[in-house]
Structure formats: C-alpha cells, structure tokens
Amino acid sequence: MFRAVASRAVPRAARPVTQSTFCAPNIYFQGRLRRGYASEAEEKDLVIIGGGVAGYVAAIKAGQSGLKVACIEKRGALGGTCLNVGCIPSKSLLNNSHLYHQILHDTKNRGIEVGDVKLNLAAMMKAKDTSVSGLTKGIEFLFKKNNVEYIKGTGAFKDEHTVAVNLIEGGGETTVRGKNILIATGSEATPFPGLTIDEKKVITSTGAIALQEVPKKMTVIGGGIIGLEMASVWSRLGSEVTVVEYLGQIGGPGMDKDVAKQAQKLLQKQGMKFKLNTKVVSGDADGEGVKVTVEAAKGGKEETLDADVCLVAIGRRPYTNGLGLENIGLEVDERGRLIIDQEYRTKIPHIRAIGDVTFGPMLAHKAEEESVAVIEYITKGYGHVNYGAIPSVMYTHPEVAWVGQNEQELTAANVKYNVGQFPFSANSRAKTNLDTEGFVKMISDAETDRILGIHIIGPNAGEMIAEGVLALEYGASSEDVARTSHAHPTLSEAFKEAAMATYDKAVHY
C-alpha cells in the first residue's frame, strides 16, 4: 500500500500539461546565457536531476514521447545506485560467489569432481565491473537513440524553472531551464551514529561490493535484504559473518514470518550467525579491526563483537544534499522524503519527484514504474502505478520473493484469509536439480478467494514471483491460478500446487 502520498495532496493543475502547452519562449532566460553549453540555448520541456533508474527511464520515456528533455547526472555514469553500486554489482557477486560456493560444496553428489578450486577475487570484481560498465554504456546509447541530452554534472535549483549545473567535464557551470523539472536524486546509505564510514573497515554496501580481500570476520549491522545479500557474498567467499538485527526476524517487516524463519535457518546452515532482538550500543574502529558492542534490544548484558570489517546496513535515506531546495522553498518530511501528491507533484506543480527520494519502497522496479507514470502525467494528464503489487526479492540462496500482504499484516488488519503452502521438496524439478529447500505460500481472502499475498522461499523465487504479481494485478483468485496449466517439470508447478492448496488441496503433497 502506498501510505504517505495520498494524505499530502496539493491541488491538481486545472488542466493537464500537454505537449501543446510547452515551449512558450522565455525572454528572461535569454539574458542569462553565460557559457556556450548546448542546454542553455533552449528551454527544455523537461529537466531531470538524477540519472538513476528513476531519472534515466523517465528521460527515455520523455524522449519517446517527443519531449525536449535533459538529464543531469553527477556520478559520471548513468544508472544511479542500481547499476553502479546496487542491484547489478551485488547480483554479479551473488551469482558468482554462489557458483564458487556450489563448486566447493555441492558438486560431488552431482557426479562432478573438481580439482583445486581457487578464488580469484580480483577477477570476480572485474567480472562485476564489466557487467556494470556494459549496462551503463547501454543507457548512454539509449539516450542518444531517444534524443535525451545528457549533462554530466551536479544540478542545483536556482529558481523554480532554472537548474545550475556544476559540470564534471571541463569544469565550470551552466544553467538549464525546464518547463517541468523532475527530481530523481535517489538515496544514500544511512550512517550509524558513532561509526565513521571509510568504505574499507567500516563499510556500506558500496564498500561491500568492492572489498579487495575476504575479511576473516565480518559484523553486519542490520539483517534487512541488503545486509543479508552482502553477508551471503562474503560468507560464501569464506568470511565468518555475524548479523546483528534489532527486530525479532530477519528480512525486514515486509517478509512473511514463516519465510523469514526458514530463511534464517537456511542461512545459518550455510554458516552465518545471527543475533536477533539485539541492538548495537557503540562501535570502535580505532584499533586494527572494528569492535561493535551489542546488547539485547530490551536491555541487558553487553557483548563485544570483534571483526576485520563492519558493514553498516541499517537502511537508506533520501538524498537531496546540495540540490538547492531552499532556493525554491521545497521541504522534505521527517524522514528526508520529498513530499508529493498522487501525480508526483511537489507543492510547486511543475516540479515532481519520483524514486528513492520520495515515498514508497526503495526499489529499482518501483522507481521504473513511477518513471513511466510521471511522463504520462506530464504528457497526457493521467498515469498509474499499483503500489499494492510491487514485488520484493532477496537474492540469497535460496532466494526469497514476495508480493502483496503477509500473514502478520493481515492478522493485524483483522482480515480473514486462507493459506496454502507447497514445499519444493515435493516438486519434481527441484528434486531433479537437487535444490529442494523452501516453499511457496499463498494467501487468499477467506470469502472471495482473491489472492492477497504470495511468499516464496526457494530456487528462482525472484523469477517465479512475476506470476504472483500478474495474478495480483489482475485480481486473480487462488482457484484461477490453480486451474492454469503450468509446464512440467518446472519449479512453477510448486506455485500452482500452492494455489491448489489454498482453495482446495495440493495433489503432490
């Protein structure tokens, strides 16, 4: 559910902004030209600040819609957090560290005997960097293809229509004016008070995807998805990892409690240690390693955890530093989020915000949906994102994926529901692949059988959840899914069987 947006609505513009309402000549702007940068020559229909998933997808969609668009990015590469230091590099390391771990521990019983297996971390990092650079360059190509002007620099509001850009290449400053301006400046890792991040010993996920050697011991503060993915990578590569989590379950509050329990059990089996219901009291990185002092969340005896590296993974916060919001009177809420209405407008209607910098889950695909919707709002006056059907995935092994509501949320909301569950240990393909850990759990409304939530822990859960998202989007019942033919032998038959178990009975379990 998208909670915060609706309550802060600002009045809608009297009529939608369409292409025909763009492009009034701006005499004021003409007098302000200072450098010969291309952007200064004309007012854009849309100026986007931030070239992450939110910004670059919006830029491409804007170009496709015939808008004159410029996208300002200060990183020197497009793709934002996701491509450069988030989704993509982390998944590269997750994939390759899983392969390494599997070769070490899981080939003999498959009839594959391997000799001397060695980790070449530098090569693993290089493979990651190759994936990242290929993808970021791909976006530059798409910008050219769709007539998006790419301005490399840091943007800051001068006034409500003008953004000053501190240019990266060649230095100096230019200004760019836009009839519409989209803020897509994303987020940054939330620091932990008392522990200074140096990205070597005390690291965020950015340091965790770039370590040059495997730490002997690693403490991870925060058992959410990013913390657990990074913990998985380094644990597989040989680190002794302890995860400290304030809550009573891993995975964050969105993860279904049964799934979280199972995930913890399986990650423990792989060697990770967990301290739940535990808070970090203080940290000390002055010596050789990092000492982290913890105690029970409710208070109690202190304990000190020693490690070579401490990963701070307590969440992310919206990033608006240096954006000059004060120059245009835009404010953020108590969590740093830009306040917007349903059409992503700030209180200055032609300035909108999407992605991590505003409300909603901090996920790349959520940002992407908003990018398409915001361009539709600008060009057509209407758009749509279903915040009730945004999937979440944790790319550990096995993967965890879910969409919709979990049991604890439905119980708290007093909703009556049915649950059906099917284990991968009873699925023929999982058995064939010798990869049987986990289950699919479906929850549907007790009265109507409409699916309310789907929670998967198991191989390829992140791919399988797409079917669940589609089912939710189309308001499917568990019976609808159960009566849909699924190819045999596939893991997705477990999905069908969970649906059968929800409204009736599974066949194979």
Ligand SMILES: Cc1cc2nc3c(=O)[nH]c(=O)nc-3n(C[C@H](O)[C@H](O)[C@H](O)COP(=O)(O)OP(=O)(O)OC[C@H]3O[C@@H](n4cnc5c(N)ncnc54)[C@H](O)[C@@H]3O)c2cc1C
């Ligand atoms: C380790 C990690 C793993 C992740 N894994 C996943 C995953 O598997 N799946 C998923 O869906 N999400 C994942 N995420 C989250 C995902 O990366 C974000 O939700 C997504 O990047 C948000 O996109 P965005 O465009 O809103 O912001 P960002 O990607 O942060 O992009 C904002 C861009 O704006 C630029 N910028 C900021 N201020 C200015 C300025 N003043 N001028 C010019 N440019 C500026 C920044 O340099 C940045 O490039 C992960 C995040 C991390 C950290």
